[in-house]
Amino acid sequence: MSKLLVKNKEIIVPGQVVAEGMDYLPSFGTYRLKDKILANRLGVVMIDGKVIKAIPLAGRYKPRRNDTIIGRVIDILMSGWRVETNSPYSAVLPLQDASFDYIKKGTDLTKYFGLDDYVVAKITNVTSQNLVDISTKGPGLRKLSGGRILYVNTHKVPRIIGKQGSMVSMIKDTTGCKITVGQNGIVWIQGEPAMEIIAVEVIKKIEDESHIPGLTDNIKAFLEKKTGKKVVISKPVENSEGNSYSESAERPAPKPFVRPAHKPFVKPAPKPFTKPASKPVQKTQVKGDKK
Amino acid sequence: MNEEFKEHITKSLTQNMRLDGRKNDEFRKITIETGVSKTAEGSARVICGDTEVMAGVKLALGTPYPDTPNDGVLSTNTELLPMSNPNYESGPPKIESIEIARVIDRGIREGKAMDTKKLCVEAGEKVWMVSLDVIPINMDGNLLDLGALACMAALKNAKFPEVKDGKADYKHLSKKGLPLLETPIEVTVVKIGENFIVDPTEDEESVLDSRLTVAVLESGNLCALQKGGDKPLTAEEVDKMVELAIKKSKELRKLL
Amino acid sequence: MSKYKKRFDGRKFDETRPIEAEAGVIKKADGSARFKIGNTVAYAAVYGPRELFPRNQHDPKKGKLRCNYSMMAFSGTGERIRPGPNRRAKEISMVTEKALLPVVDLSDYPNAVVDVFIELPETDAGSRCAGICAASIALADAGIIMKDMVASVSMGNIDGQLVLDLDYAEEAFEDGDVADIPIAMIPSTGELTLLQMDGFISPKDLKKAIELVKKPMEKIAEIQRKAVQNRYKVK
Incomplete structure (x- = not known):
């Protein structure tokens, strides 16, 4: 008899037994040890039928093409x-x-x-x-140019951006700040000093509470309280329950890129030349040494 | 350092607003805890915003310096642990940590915080050696002021070990505290552009033009100074900075 | 019969000192922890994976784990400890690294390094074990892929009596032989990743000691995992 030892979306930690028996299958963030499935990284557990995986909560950024x-x-x-x-x-x-x-x-x-x-x-x-x-x-x-840099947990970047940029748009619209979020966990903010402080506070709150249900509503209420403005959500809002973790899953489709508030028109880039994946070519270009 | 980032900070400071929302002359919230290491004869932890620093006092019996046979010996050390900040590296002490240790030491020594004569056990033969160690656990700026504060709290917390057969018995501490006379408080005033701020964060320290550390006694007199940073200060600016340091020292003094 | 009939501090023979663990205590670090067992306290901070210098240390197959154990100047009973690496600290750094290496998987990070800094503000024996426990929590907190926590505690043999988690007073027991055996274990498999010993012990007692330490290791690992989870508790 297989037995699940965790509830969906529970936080799991390395070495923790998440399921017993052979009916479940380990995926990203979990592995099989004899008849058990154990976690091998800190994350939120997602149970999808028989498949058990973890959405990471911490860890440094690793460069990926197209980010x-x-x-x-x-x-x-x-x-x-x-x-x-x-x-x-x-x-x-x-x-x-x-x-x-x-x-x-x-x-x-x-x-x-x-x-x-x-x-x-x-x-x-x-x-x-x-x-x-x-x-x-x-x-x-x-x-x-100008502005300030904020470092955030890279795994929280999709939550800071929100579905189709809804979260960051809400912050930008309410605070009047220009905000750019890098997939690598660096956020750039520029605005009026008082508003910038609120924007930073909100982003840190998202970072801390992204695993708690009802994120968008909490953030909306927080923004309204801080700025005294009514927050209007113009773009489609992410579902605060449901598949709230899905977009931060391992290898998602191209992530939404957040445009700065006043973007000058730039002509689209020609497709960057990339080497065929099947035949990795030895790089001959000399990389400059840092030290 | 990014010039534009500095401009950005400066612009905000001219509106009397720091990047973290504080006023220019405002400290972050400080908590002081004493007796945080049972192996030290005295210890303290100071938490201020994200900066956390520990200080420990070790007491040992030793021989006095020949030129001061009746005086105990004070030595202060700072180790900028690579644990406390990604920019710190292992290895021999860098100039940054030496400066912090020396300026803290100067405040305590010149402020006559301790009656070193009372540390003498046997003139010319045996005196108490007081070792102060200042160690950041998490470093987000203003290590100097907070380290000095932790040191004073640790000194006040320290108890002598019992002496048995002329040796210190570390397993048994007496009830006797150190012969403390004065409480020097160090406050560093930082100048960025035309603005003066106290309790800088790491970001603010990275763009400072100049700084002045002032050790203030309860009487309001000064017992140590250290000017730092690349830019000069005018006499009027020094005046203003000292005045601000004295004002802030009164707030910090209440915490001890 | 052992001359050590009752423990100095009243603990049962198979009882550790009280343990407290907390993750995320050092904000500048990628992962961090504080682990307290009795009067021994260890901080651990993890930085990385980050760029490794010098380049000649690069491993193109996987990231490197680098541990640094150090006692604070005031962390010992008795006189001040001179800061900086000494032979003892260097050896402990090395065995700590070896104790943690079997669980961590850095194959995703070739040429990079994960730095683990362990600092002790206060010690009463068992400092390397406390350091390893803190480091495991910090590594998990940093999101490093690892198949399990590494739990660590010392077993002792005082005049023929096996005891768990020696303190200084017990290490200094004078009326008989004392063996101090620091052990680290991967609880899920029961494999040992640190095993040292000084003193005297019979092979039979050693076997028994390793058998007896399994249960407490599982308990310690539970405390370690709780510490990481607690960081994400809804306030």
Whole structure:
């Protein structure tokens, strides 16, 4: 007789026995040990029929192709920039992917991006050894000027964004702040000082309470209390119960990218060249060393 | 450091609003707990916002310095644990931690916080050596003021071990506390642009122009100063900063 | 018959000192914990996976685990401990690393490093075990993939009497032989990941000690898991 030892959406911890017997199947975040299924990472358990998986609650960001991230320039190379990505792997922004302008050899690269600048970039390629290439050519991709940077739990990013950007839109509309959320857990905020503080508070609240049911309503009430404004939700609101964790599941479809409040029109980027996945080509490009 | 981030902070400060919502001259909420390590003869923990710092007092019998045969010895150390901040690395003490230890030490020493003569057991032969260790558990700015505060709390909490056959018996602490005379309080005033703030966070410290640490005695007199940061200060600015430090020191003093 | 008939602090022979555990105590870290057993307190902070320097230490197959055990200057009874790495701290750092390595899976993070810093503000024997317990909680809190917690506690043999979780007073028992056996275990499989011993013990007693420690290890692992879960409790 198989027995389930946890309730759906309970928080599970490494080594915890979540089910006994052979009827259940382990998936992401769980594994089989003899006739038991155990958790192997901290997460919220999702029971889907016979399949048991965990949606992670913590852990650092790992670069993935097509993610839109916020990075910090840490080095200026011969032919591009090295960008810190809030992950164990820094990225390279090559000259040709930095701007629609033709950048002539020998140009002062700091005119485009200087040291310690923050950029919104798209990951164009990640090799098996985690060499990461990024591009700043594309809608919404740019250098960030002014504002402040906030680090958040990367696993909470989908909740901060909300369905089709509903959550972040609500914060932006109510506080009047410009907000960009990177998939890598870096958030950029710019607005009036008092409103910025509220925006930060709200984002931290989402981070802390995202596993609690009724998130959108709680956040809406919190925003109304803090700003004294009536919050109107214009876009479709995520279902606060139901599959509230589904969008943060392992490998979701392309994540919604949040556009800044006043986005200048930029012509769409040409499709970035990527190497065929089946035949990994050895990178010959010399990666600049950080130290 | 990002110049634009500094501009952003400065803009907010001119409206008397910090990035975390505090006023420019406002400390984060401070809690002090004493007796937090039973192996230390005295100990304290100070939590202020996200910064948490511990201080411990160790007492040992030792030989005095030849030029001060009747005085006990005070030494202060700071170790910036890599546990407490991702930017700290293991290895020998860096200048940052040496400065903190020395400025805290200066406040206590020059403020005559302790009657070192009373630490003498046998002139020229045996005195109490007081070791103060300041250790951040989580570091989010203002280690100097909070470390100094933790030190004073730990010194007040300390008890001498019993002495048996001329040796310290650490298993049995006496009821006798350290011969404390004064309570110097250190307050660092930070200048960013044209604004003066106290109790900076790590972010604010990363963009500061200059800072002035002022050790204030109960009388309102000063017993130690340390100017830091890359930019100079005018005499008028020093005046203002000292005035603010004295005002804030009164608030901190009440916590001890 | 053993001369040690009743424990100095009144505990049963198979009883640990009171344990408290809390996760998420160091905000700057990716994962952290505080583990207290009697008067021994360990903090652990996990940073990473993060970029590893120097590059010649890179492992292209999997991420590296790097542990650092250190006692605070005022954490010992008696005179001040000089801070910085000494031979003892270095050895304990190494065995701690080996104790944790079998459960963690860093194959997703080639060339990177996970740093574990263990600091003790107060000790009364069993500090390496407390450090390992704290480190396990911190690793789980940091979202590291690991097949189980590593639980750790010492077994002792005082003049032929097996006792769990020695304190200093017991380590210093004078009327007979004392063995101190720090053990770490993967509770789900019963495998040992740390085993050291100093003192005297018969092979038979050692076998018994390892058998007896299983139950308490499971209890400790429960406390460790609770600590991580409690961080997410609805306030």
